[in-house]
Amino acid sequence: MNLLKEVDIAVIGAGPAGLAAALACAEAGASTLLIDANDVPGGQLVKQTHKFFGSERQHAGTRGIQIPELFAKKLVEHPNVETMWDTTASGYYDSGELVVEDGKRFIKILPKRLIVSTGASERFVLFENNDLPGVYGAGAVQTLMNVYGVVPGDRVLMVGSGNIGLIVSYQLIQAGVDVAAVIEAAPCIGGYLVHAAKLRRAGVPILTSHTIVAAHGEECVTGATIAKVDEKWQAIPGTECEIECDVICLAVGLMPLVDILWQAGCEMKYVPELGGHVPVRDDNMRTSNPNVYVAGDSGGVEEASSAMITGEIAGISAAESLGLKAPEADARLAQLKADLAAIRSGPAGEKICAGVCRATVCGGVWE
Ligand SMILES: Cc1cc2nc3c(=O)[nH]c(=O)nc-3n(C[C@H](O)[C@H](O)[C@H](O)COP(=O)(O)OP(=O)(O)OC[C@H]3O[C@@H](n4cnc5c(N)ncnc54)[C@H](O)[C@@H]3O)c2cc1C
Incomplete structure (x- = not known):
């Protein structure tokens, strides 16, 4: 097994949630490693040829396949970001080591914080x-x-x-x-x-x-x-x-992909409104393992708009927990939380709100 290196934050999954999370981490000044099993960024978006519904601030009206480019350009140019494509995260250990596999070898990574944005799998x-x-x-x-x-x-x-x-x-x-x-x-x-x-x-x-x-x-x-x-x-x-x-x-529904979160010892809860087992989290997407955050569909099946928002919230918060604060981070967090509440306020959001409420730690913050 090769030891790659230590990073401030590793983000698993480069769908809309992971892309938004990685960019937020990097902009706050954290060395960030973005890992995805696919050879291109975008997650589900790589096959969404239709114009997206959702919130305008999160690119509604743009075709899904065009959204990853908006992030990828900024990420590629950002000096704090490193990417690993065709690489699957397969294990996270009590020691805080993340093991990934790139088809040729297993690589050990030591992230100070982990953001899990692995999306969801299809039901049968x-x-x-x-x-x-x-x-x-x-x-x-x-x-x-x-x-x-x-x-x-x-x-x-x-x-x-x-x-x-x-x-x-x-x-x-x-x-x-x-x-x-x-x-x-x-x-x-x-x-x-x-x-x-x-x-x-x-x-x-x-x-x-x-x-x-x-x-x-x-x-x-x-x-x-x-x-x-x-x-x-x-x-x-x-x-x-x-x-x-x-x-x-x-097309009978999706189930959050949460294997890494189970491995990380996060407190999990079965929340049918969110598609299955999800980690209990606080308002900043931090799980019961203080080093691990969740974002996007792996925290509950929703939409790309909410995935981008929860990703950015997780990114800002994970960086802040390391003492790295982006300019105007507090105002940005408040805006993101207001946007999320607006997306979930429609009739379709009722079920999601009930699920999120059940999955959020009492009072919205860990003691
Ligand atoms: C047909 C369809 C239409 C949709 N239309 C809309 C729409 O119009 N508007 C909207 O807002 N939403 C829409 N959605 C929903 C939206 O696509 C998803 O909610 C969104 O993509 C979830 O983002 P995510 O980042 O959480 O996960 P994903 O997009 O699923 O990305 C997860 C990523 O994690 C990677 N990954 C998983 N496990 C590992 C691992 N162990 N190691 C490394 N990488 C891993 C995967 O390869 C993937 O790239 C649609 C979905 C579908 C299927």
Whole structure:
């Protein structure tokens, strides 16, 4: 194992949260190491070709794929920042050592503070034949189409009507793929109605209170059986119908990626409103391990706007805990917290606010 060096702050994950966090750390004067398993910065943003919703101060209206460039340019030029791409953080030890692996070797890093912004992973659904080729997660479909220019098939059944299911369905249509239907187990559409309206105008049926029962096919998907569900989301016998399709795309939610936070001994809590287990944190994104901060979807599944804000809050606060304070840091923190409250103030934010409240340490500060 090679010892790389000591740094003030290591940031794991260069999605919107990690990019914002690393820039804030560097601007405060901290030597900052930004690590990502991918070969380019951006996280989820590298496949988001649509114009982003969210807050204008956090680049709403800009295409997701263009946002990483806005950060990358500043980061590359910043003397306090070092980056490691194609590098996976695999272990964080009681001694405060972070072990990363770049495909050739394991490297030991000694950060004084760690910011975990590893994002989220996709959920799956149980149904007959769900391991047939042709059953994809929505992230894989987006990566195929928007990163590699490959369509996943000719006719897709989309499972899930949250923003991801709706946006990916529309992107499939734009790529010339037929979307047979979007099905949703809940009694109402989960995503923004503006996205649903675009699909409806394109003639795609959105069937609420429906689930997938089975995929058909021997070598690959040739169709699916769907059925209506009762209030407990159980398929109602006799309501089944067949859908012809060669792709079943699952967009049924995300789960925070928190392995490193468990390893760091952070106090964790199951908060369904935030997508699963998340670390208990204070208002400055500091976890119960005083050397470890969390930012973005790994602290609770939200959106890129809130990921950038929590990233910057974590960056400013982690640097400040080392005695490094950016000019006007207090005013900036107050502004960021006000922006976050505004993003979470809409009807869609109610659930997030309830989750954040449960995940935040009593009184908003650690004793
Ligand atoms: C289809 C779709 C549409 C969306 N549309 C919008 C929108 O319009 N507006 C909006 O605000 N949000 C939108 N979002 C949500 C937004 O993309 C995410 O909330 C946001 O990307 C989360 O940012 P993050 O930095 O927390 O995580 P991510 O973007 O997921 O980045 C995490 C990074 O961590 C890296 N990583 C993970 N584990 C490790 C490890 N162990 N070692 C090293 N690196 C690691 C990953 O490679 C990745 O680059 C959309 C999401 C999807 C899927």
